[in-house]
Amino acid sequence: MVKIVFSDIDGTFLTPENRVSERTEAAVKSLLSQGIPFVLVSARMPEAIYPITGKLGITIPIISYSGALVLTDAEECLSSVVMEARDTRRILEEIELRFPQVTVNYYAQRHWYVRDVMDDRVQTEVRITSAQAVQADFSERLVAGELPNKLLIMADPSDCERAEKELAQAFPMFHVVRSAAYLLEIMDKSVSKATGIEVMLRHFGLTAAEALSFGDNYNDLEMLRYTGRSVAMGNAPEDVKKAATDVTEANTEDGIYRYLHRNGIITL
Numbered sequence: 001m002v003k004i005v006f007s008d009i010d011g012t013f014l015t016p017e018n019r020v021s022e023r024t025e026a027a028v029k030s031l032l033s034q035g036i037p038f039v040l041v042s043a044r045m046p047e048a049i050y051p052i053t054g055k056l057g058i059t060i061p062i063i064s065y066s067g068a069l070v071l072t073d074a075e076e077c078l079s080s081v082v083m084e085a086r087d088t089r090r091i092l093e094e095i096e097l098r099f100p101q102v103t104v105n106y107y108a109q110r111h112w113y114v115r116d117v118m119d120d121r122v123q124t125e126v127r128i129t130s131a132q133a134v135q136a137d138f139s140e141r142l143v144a145g146e147l148p149n150k151l152l153i154m155a156d157p158s159d160c161e162r163a164e165k166e167l168a169q170a171f172p173m174f175h176v177v178r179s180a181a182y183l184l185e186i187m188d189k190s191v192s193k194a195t196g197i198e199v200m201l202r203h204f205g206l207t208a209a210e211a212l213s214f215g216d217n218y219n220d221l222e223m224l225r226y227t228g229r230s231v232a233m234g235n236a237p238e239d240v241k242k243a244a245t246d247v248t249e250a251n252t253e254d255g256i257y258r259y260l261h262r263n264g265i266i267t268l
Contacts, residue, residue, distance in 0.1 A: 002229065002265055003210040005031055006063070006197055009042040009049065010180070011216035012233050012251055018128055023257035023268075025056055030266040032058065039063060039200055041193050043150070043179045043219060045107050046071060048129035061203075065107060066179070066219055067196030068149040068187050072203065079199045080109065081188050082147035083174065091171050091186065092138055095153065099163050102155040106138050108146045113138065121154040153184040160184050179219045193223035212265075214248075214256055216240065231259050 007013045015021055031038045040049055041063040049062050059073045070079040095104055103121040106113040113136040114122050122133050141148075153163055164184055168176040175187045193215075201208060209228035213220075216233040217240060224230035224244045232241040234250035241247050248259035260266045 001210065002036065002212045003206050004037045004039065004201070004204060004212070005260075005265075006039045006041050006193075006200075006211060006213040006223065006227065007256060008193075008213075008215040008217070008220050008223070009040055009044060009052070011235060012214050012220075013040065013256065014052070015251055020052065020056060021254055021257070023254040026268055027257040027260050027266050028056065028058065030268055031260070032060075034266075036265075037061065037204060039197075041196060041213070041223060042066070043152075043183070043185050044129060045112055045131055046075075046110055047112070048131040051130040061200060063193065063196035063200060065150040066175075066177075066185055066187060066191060067193045068191045069109065070196050070199045070203075078203055079196070080149060081191050081195075082108070082149055083151070083186075083188050085142050085145075085147055087171065087173050088148060088151070089139070089142055091151070091167065091174065094167070094170065095163070098166065099153070099155065099159060102153050102159055102163065104138075105133075105152040105154065106136070106141060106148050107150045107152065108141065108148045111146070113141060125154070149187065151186040153186070155182060155184065157181040177219045179217055185219060193220060194226035195222075197223060197226060214259070215244070216251065231255075 028038050039061045043066045046064050061073050063070050068081045112133045114133045117133050117135045175189050179185050211227040212229040213223050213227040214231045215224050216236040221243050230244040231246045231248050232244035233255045248255040
């Protein structure tokens, strides 16, 4: 029996137009009305998740930074995993040396720091998420002890793919994974969506066997393999579909709603 539902956001919960479909919204509210917690699990920062839940008029727990920050529905911090200062400084220097053409973002708790707030990639992210970036010197943040939960590289797909391979090999202490063709997430090696879910399950007194998850991309693999039931979206790559216990329709076709309805978890 499903007692808790976890869902990725981009490519899963949201349509390509960055909105929640009416059926998906109704499905979530049906779960909540039954006392089944619904938890959004995303690489996004909290300030890029709360505008979504606010529009829906719901207050729910979230797992941010792909598992590095876990918050209750009251925004109480259950877990925060940060990157070690010395290795963070080293990887920032390496990125600047090898990939000067990319945009680097520095996320610490509820803050998003960038080197240039007017960078086109940064402004695109602002428009998509409604979160606000702050211009800062990353070295100064490290010296001040404000360690990042996550670094994010925005880059052309070819640069993103190359950076993933090179940085993962050079920095084994970090978890380096693409969340989109043009986005590369960097966190402490211990962090994954599965570890964030583990924290949340302990909070609710539930087990992985009682959990259901939805995802669509490579940074969802650990989550899909961890929960007792897992569903890949129809728009997911084949490797992601193979990791899940089931596949549903695409995010453009109300995939979450259709799976929950088809399996009797909601009766709308």
